[in-house]
Amino acid sequence: MAEGPLKLCVMGGTLVDSTGVRRGDVCITGDVIVEVGADLEPPAGSTVLDASGCLVTPGLVDLHTHLRQPGAEEAETVETGSRAAALGGYTAVVAMPNTDPPVDNGAVVAEVLELSKNALVEVGVAGAITVGRAGERLSLMRELAALGVKLFTDDGNGVQDGGLMRRACEYAAGLGVTLAQHCEDERIAGYGVMNEGVWSSKLGLRGTPAAAEDTMVARDISLARLTGAKVHFMHLSCASSVELVRLAKAEGLSVTAEVTPHHMVLTDDLVRDYDPVFKVNPPLRGVDDVAAIRRGLRDGTIDAIATDHAPHSPESKQLPFDDAPPGMIGLQTALAVSYDTLLSNENHPSFSQLQEFFALFTSRPARIAGLSAQGGPLSKGSIANICVFDPDERWTVESDSQASRSRNTPFAGRSLKGRVRHCILRGEPTVVDAVALR
Numbered sequence: 001m002a003e004g005p006l007k008l009c010v011m012g013g014t015l016v017d018s019t020g021v022r023r024g025d026v027c028i029t030g031d032v033i034v035e036v037g038a039d040l041e042p043p044a045g046s047t048v049l050d051a052s053g054c055l056v057t058p059g060l061v062d063l064h065t066h067l068r069q070p071g072a073e074e075a076e077t078v079e080t081g082s083r084a085a086a087l088g089g090y091t092a093v094v095a096m097p098n099t100d101p102p103v104d105n106g107a108v109v110a111e112v113l114e115l116s117k118n119a120l121v122e123v124g125v126a127g128a129i130t131v132g133r134a135g136e137r138l139s140l141m142r143e144l145a146a147l148g149v150k151l152f153t154d155d156g157n158g159v160q161d162g163g164l165m166r167r168a169c170e171y172a173a174g175l176g177v178t179l180a181q182h183c184e185d186e187r188i189a190g191y192g193v194m195n196e197g198v199w200s201s202k203l204g205l206r207g208t209p210a211a212a213e214d215t216m217v218a219r220d221i222s223l224a225r226l227t228g229a230k231v232h233f234m235h236l237s238c239a240s241s242v243e244l245v246r247l248a249k250a251e252g253l254s255v256t257a258e259v260t261p262h263h264m265v266l267t268d269d270l271v272r273d274y275d276p277v278f279k280v281n282p283p284l285r286g287v288d289d290v291a292a293i294r295r296g297l298r299d300g301t302i303d304a305i306a307t308d309h310a311p312h313s314p315e316s317k318q319l320p321f322d323d324a325p326p327g328m329i330g331l332q333t334a335l336a337v338s339y340d341t342l343l344s345n346e347n348h349p350s351f352s353q354l355q356e357f358f359a360l361f362t363s364r365p366a367r368i369a370g371l372s373a374q375g376g377p378l379s380k381g382s383i384a385n386i387c388v389f390d391p392d393e394r395w396t397v398e399s400d401s402q403a404s405r406s407r408n409t410p411f412a413g414r415s416l417k418g419r420v421r422h423c424i425l426r427g428e429p430t431v432v433d434a435v436a437l438r
């Protein structure tokens with residue numbers, strides 16, 4: 001006899017989504033939420049996942065993941081990266097196009113989509129703004145958009161030529177897609193390898209000032225004003241950038257911004273032992289920048305927390321600080337690091353604090369990425385993409401027990417409060433009791 005669609009119930013948790021916070025159970029048939037309510041009776045034959053003591057939220061959405069396929073499979077693959085994502089509570093990631101070859105034409109989009117067919121998360125593919133990410137000619141944006149690409153970025157580099165960026169904005173506005181900028185003026189950055197400041201002087205390392213970032217933020221705000229294009233600012237690292245975005249939003253421009261967990265927690269003094277695990281671009285900044293980022297998260301200037309999960313092989317990360325590639329992995333730690341930083345010192349976070357916090361990981365990034373089956377709400381008829389997070393479980397980050405192929409986490413050895421217990425992708429469990437099912 002043919003079996004019916006999988007039935008799954010998530011019982012006894014506290015639901016947190018854009019509609020509010022309430023106790024409740026969720027029942028799923030196939031890939032759809034069929035019932036949400038208090039004290040539901042699981043139908044016969046259903047699998048029950050225990051969510052007692054847990055927050056049940058829409059699956060997380062990462063706007064900024066480097067999956068490294070094609071071309072750098074020694075660092076990550078779609079399979080290993082998507083497993084790390086599922087363990088981190090994600091049901092969708094946007095894959096960055098700085099692969100080899102880069103995602104600047106339809107064939108590479110098709111290749112990444114094919115590789116992602118059996119991934120443990122939905123993979124949205126970002127396209128390059130310029131051919132080869134070389135900053136000289138626009139990529140085939142129309143062809144990429146026709147394949148479903150909604151976000152364009154040369155991430156790894158910013159688009160240096162303001163005239164070319166203006167044309168990209170005009171095209172993007174016409175196509176209804178978003179330009180995501182890695183904000184870095186390379187002339188001002190001047191081959192810096194860490195934040196320019198007291199620590200770069202002490203350590204004798206070349207520094208990159210905040211001005212390398214905020215000048216490009218300012219330029220692109222002007223271009224958003226000129227063209228009406230939607231511009232998204234990636235991994236903002238300094239106070240001056242956050243303030244520029246705050247002003248642009250007050251003016252009503254269609255700009256959005258993300259920050260990473262590492263920029264909201266770590267500072268440039270960590271570079272003092274020359275350990276390349278703390279090398280990242282944009283670099284870790286100072287305490288005032290960290291404070292400004294947290295303020296921006298609290299007052300709504302920042303729309304999303306994104307990982308910039310950037311795996312690099314152990315061999316490359318063992319090079320001297322000057323030569324090692326920048327980047328940190330983050331998919332498995334992002335939610336806990338952020339929850340610990342922003343909420344766990346609140347004895348009982350209020351409903352609105354919980355709602356605002358999870359919006360940074362779910363509904364807001366889903367909207368920016370244009371992923372319509374993601375971000376919630378947890379209501380009857382929605383696609384069942386769900387994260388179950390235990391805010392009280394303590395665990396210690398071990399670089400060797402990461403699902404990623406790479407080990408470059410700056411949080412190794414840290415004790416974190418809050419852990420993903422279960423994750424459900426389109427009605428199918430991907431993680432149960434903090435273990436990935438495939």
Ligand code: DOR
Pocket residue numbers: 066098155156157182279280281282310311325326327328
């Ligand atoms: O630290 C970073 N690593 N920043 C980027 O912009 C690119 C990324 C990578 O691809 O490794």
Ligand code: ZN
Pocket residue numbers: 155156157182234235281282
């Ligand atoms: Zn970047």
